[in-house]
Amino acid sequence: MEDASPDRSDGKPKRSYWSENLRLLGMLLSVWFTVSFGFGILLHEPLNRFEILGVPAGFWFAQAGSIYVFVALIFVYSWRISKIERRFGVSDDEEGRA
Template sequence: MKQRSHWQDNLRLVGLCLTIWFVVSFGFGILFVDALNRVQIGGVQLGFWFAQQGSIYVFVALIFFYAWRMSVVDRRYGVEED
């Protein structure tokens, strides 16, 4: 039972992270790139910036966020390693 809830929490977290992953890269960088390009931030069109810079920064942050949250979840259910 404990294991099942641990897995459910993991799935929720993975779902959240993958949604963000999809929105910044495929959403902002590809599908809505033209709309976002109407906005300029610091001399770069926003859609173009997400496609060539921003999404990569978000990817890095997402992995560290997931690793951190999962270690919290592991401890909550007492399944952490040593």
């Protein structure tokens, strides 16, 4: 993802809002990758030596755990980004319906 270019006219707050957003996205997407591609596929066999809720852990991540984490990720993003938006004054929550 490219960085903001210097020739912007509409002010500084929005640019740093965007870099905060990218940082948050990077963090959440690395969790997304780790639980599914990491735990569910690449590390599935070694993890199967452990158990979660009575199920081999690699199998559990592949067929259940990753789905729970996905749901949590979307709500965490929604909550964190709303806070960032309010901080930078770019939220649409207070604007009401057009």
